[in-house]
Amino acid sequence: MIWLDVLVQGILLGGLYALFAAGLSLVFGIMRLVNLAHGDLIVLAAFVILLIVATTGLDPFLAALIAAGWLLQRLVLNRVLGRDILPPLLVTFGLSVALQNGMLEAFSADSRRLRVGALESASIGFGPVTVGTLPLLTFASAVVAIFVLNRIFYTTALGRAFRAVSDDPTTASLMGLNPRSVFAIATGLAMVIVTLAALYLGMRSNFDPSIGPARLLYAFQAVIIGGLGSLWGTLAGGAIIGVAQTLGAQINPEWQILAGHIAFLVVLLIRPRGLFPRAVD
Amino acid sequence: MTVLELANVSKTFGALKVTDDVTFSVPKGQALGIIGPNGAGKSTLFNLITGNILPDAGTVTLLGRDVTRSPAMERVRMGVGRSFQIPQPFEGLTVFENLLTAAAYGQRKREAEVQDACIAILQDTGLLAKANVLAGALSLLDRKRLELARAMATGPELLLLDEIAGGLTEAECRTLVATIRGLHAQGITIIWIEHVLHALTSVVERLLVLDFGRVIGMGEPEVIMASKDVREIYLGMEV
Numbered sequence: 001m002i003w004l005d006v007l008v009q010g011i012l013l014g015g016l017y018a019l020f021a022a023g024l025s026l027v028f029g030i031m032r033l034v035n036l037a038h039g040d041l042i043v044l045a046a047f048v049i050l051l052i053v054a055t056t057g058l059d060p061f062l063a064a065l066i067a068a069g070w071l072l073q074r075l076v077l078n079r080v081l082g083r084d085i086l087p088p089l090l091v092t093f094g095l096s097v098a099l100q101n102g103m104l105e106a107f108s109a110d111s112r113r114l115r116v117g118a119l120e121s122a123s124i125g126f127g128p129v130t131v132g133t134l135p136l137l138t139f140a141s142a143v144v145a146i147f148v149l150n151r152i153f154y155t156t157a158l159g160r161a162f163r164a165v166s167d168d169p170t171t172a173s174l175m176g177l178n179p180r181s182v183f184a185i186a187t188g189l190a191m192v193i194v195t196l197a198a199l200y201l202g203m204r205s206n207f208d209p210s211i212g213p214a215r216l217l218y219a220f221q222a223v224i225i226g227g228l229g230s231l232w233g234t235l236a237g238g239a240i241i242g243v244a245q246t247l248g249a250q251i252n253p254e255w256q257i258l259a260g261h262i263a264f265l266v267v268l269l270i271r272p273r274g275l276f277p278r279a280v281d
Numbered sequence: 282m283t284v285l286e287l288a289n290v291s292k293t294f295g296a297l298k299v300t301d302d303v304t305f306s307v308p309k310g311q312a313l314g315i316i317g318p319n320g321a322g323k324s325t326l327f328n329l330i331t332g333n334i335l336p337d338a339g340t341v342t343l344l345g346r347d348v349t350r351s352p353a354m355e356r357v358r359m360g361v362g363r364s365f366q367i368p369q370p371f372e373g374l375t376v377f378e379n380l381l382t383a384a385a386y387g388q389r390k391r392e393a394e395v396q397d398a399c400i401a402i403l404q405d406t407g408l409l410a411k412a413n414v415l416a417g418a419l420s421l422l423d424r425k426r427l428e429l430a431r432a433m434a435t436g437p438e439l440l441l442l443d444e445i446a447g448g449l450t451e452a453e454c455r456t457l458v459a460t461i462r463g464l465h466a467q468g469i470t471i472i473w474i475e476h477v478l479h480a481l482t483s484v485v486e487r488l489l490v491l492d493f494g495r496v497i498g499m500g501e502p503e504v505i506m507a508s509k510d511v512r513e514i515y516l517g518m519e520v
Contacts, residue, residue: 157392160374160382167371174331175435176357176387 005129006246012131014222014242015139016204018235019197020215021222022145023190025234028223030166030186031081036092038194039216040099045191045198046207047107050114069191073184081183096212103209114202138200142238145193146231152189153231162186221264227274236275240267282309283345284439284470290329290339292322292494299325300336301494307439312471314481314502317491318514323474324366326491327441330472331363332356344438357387362437366444366474368424372417376408376427379416380434387435399434406430406460422453429460439470446477454480482506490514 024038035041045065076095080087122133153159161182165172169179201207201215218241225240226233241260248259267275286306292299299322307313315323328334330341332353340349348356371379380402384395403409406426411419416427425445432440442461446454458480465471465484475481481502482488488505490498492514498505505511 157382157385160378161386163373163378164371164382167373168369170333171365171369171371172382173353174333174357174363175383175431176354176389177382178354 002250006250007243008129008131009135010243010246011239012135012139012242013246014235014237014239015135015142016197016200016238017218017222017241018142018238019138019145019193019200020219021226021234021238022142022149022231023193023197024216024219025223025226025228025231026149026190026193027187029229030162031077031183032085032166033077033081033088034085034092035077036089036216037096037099037212038092038219039214040096040103040212041191041194042198042201042215043207043209043212044099044103045195046114046202047103047112047209049195049198049202050112065191065195066188069188069194070184072191073187074180077187078180078183096216100209100212107209109208109210111206111208112202113206114199116203120203134200134204138204141196141200142235145196146235149189149193150231158185218260221260224274225264225267227271227277229278230274230276233274233276233278283307284309284343285330285472286340286342287330288340288342290336290341292325292329292334292336299494300329303339303491303494303496305489305496305499307470307472309438309470310468311487312465312473312485314485314488315472315474315491316476316478316481316488316511321491322494323491324443325494327363327443327472327474330356330441331361357435358389360436360438361441362387362432362435362439363441364425364428364432364443364445366447368421368428370416370419370424370427370431372415374416375413376416376419376423376430377403377412379427379431383431384434384436395434398436402430402433405463406433407456422449422457425449425457426460429457433464437469439472440464442471442473442475444474444476446475446480458483478506 020039020042024035027033027035076091077088080091119134123130124133124136153162161177164175165177165179165182172179221241222234222237225237226235240263244263245256245260248255283306288304290300290303303326315326317323325334329336332348332351332355335350340347342348343356343359343361346359348359371382374382377399380399381392381395384390384399385392388395400409403412406429408423408426408430411423416424419427429442429445446457449457454477461471461473462484473481473485485502487500488502489496490505490511497510498508
């Protein structure tokens, strides 16, 4: 029964990784932009939640984050997007460094946590397996987030604009679309997912300004395992890393992170394009 | 009423003058054909009209408004629809979605408002049966039809067709020409670049001949096709 338990806990952990990855996947899918600061943005959002939850309600906070994403795209990322993939990589790498140091300055290197009282230890029993309420909520949120993103992508005018611009920005502009505003909306949307990810990150574990790059790595692995361009694939990718890590930890606590990386390498060996590739290139 | 007017438009790429002091205008409802050898600057002329490239000199006037410096998307919204020489559909979108996107953003309307018009265009262009097929999976003829359909969906006053008959079989070409003639009959102003001359001359009322970026002749198709200069430029090519 312990292995069933490990499997379930692993899949639920995968929900968190899928949340880390969904925003990254969205931005990469639409503008082929690899945002190296994605992990740091999640940590930043966690700190901002920590700050603001104490003082005000959540509504202005959400609006502020969408605006932050939109501004980030308009003022910074749109300037470097183009044929060459190097400038956006350098800029987001620089942004990552700046964010980490900025957070260190503002929040110190102390490990922090979002306190949610009884929810932290609450659990629900399913026969032989007992499941934490918070991990279950995380997974459910990941499923809902990915469902909503998919709906936006495939059934709305905005989603069609996302896909058209992703396909060919020049032709799209001849159809009356403004690729730069579409990109900015996409990054705004990604920031909403980042915030959701940050919320669960902060409630489930300790965080400090330096943990962003590792979150980015898990997110990357989830996207690649799932196959570029497939959001449900990203969820599967997150679950695979989650299960591998939980299994590894079960065998030996030191093997947790390593097991996730090994699972990633194994999938790359067998299916270099990921499990459910959608993107053509 | 004049739909499009180019006045002394020039464009240089490096040492190459691809558009050299081009002046012409197109009245509403006219179909103008543009011919000229490869590299004469025909597609560049289209890029200057759509705003994909900006001229070094001269002015472009669209529906009485100077758009010389306006970006491409603004000109689309004013009513310039364009098909590409090499079809460039949004491959990850279905045929219907391609039209819907072009119509909604090209005319700044909600999708619900343009749906019926899109279906009508699909019918006119013979694509209705392929409405839910991914554009990336279409045959060459259907891609060309989609180019035309998508340009139509933006609700153009002025339709620019770039070698839309090239690479098609004789029968396919006839089908497409019939469609274009139908659009022309609806009063849409058309500028059409084409090497398939019999297709072109069966629709257009006026021909413009371009060579090394210069306009070397303009007039009724019969007169132009009979002129010595044009025959020389097309030497070796059956006219």
